[in-house]
Amino acid sequence: MIKKEVFLGLLIGLIANLAGIYLYIALLSPDGLEETILKARQEGFLGSIIALGAILNFLPFFVFLKKNQPYRSRGVLIATLIAAITIAFLKLY
Template sequence: MKNKNIIIGIVTGLLASAIGLLLVLLLFGKGNSLNDSLQIALSQGVFTKLVSMGAILNLGAFFLFLRRKEDARAQGVLIATVIVAIITLIIRFI
């Protein structure tokens, strides 16, 4: 049962990061569409910064799970945040 809750937390964390990235692209993007904003961010080298800003939504999910005493799900969100950080570092230095 604990593994299921960790997986739910990981999925929640990854979805929160993806939604956060979309929101950041909508708010701070310089293009006319999401695709344009994404291309501009990649060409200017600020994509990793936008991904990091998008991961801020994981804080809300993490503290929500902690408040509801769902520690395994909060652990999954933390794992997802580490995964996003590693992917961000890989993208940044490649």
């Protein structure tokens, strides 16, 4: 039961992060989604876009805490840590 709750939180956290990335690109980038991601990767600011997308993880994290669902909150936190590790990997390589 606990693993299922954590996995659900992880899934929601990853979806929120992807939604945040999409919203950032759709609202603030003059290029399309694919062009922006390719340009970001080439110019080295893809990690910044991922970090801005991860801001959207605050919403499900605090909603789950408010609803007393700590295991789902842990899953969202794990998704945020995955984003941080991805950003570190992109900065190093």
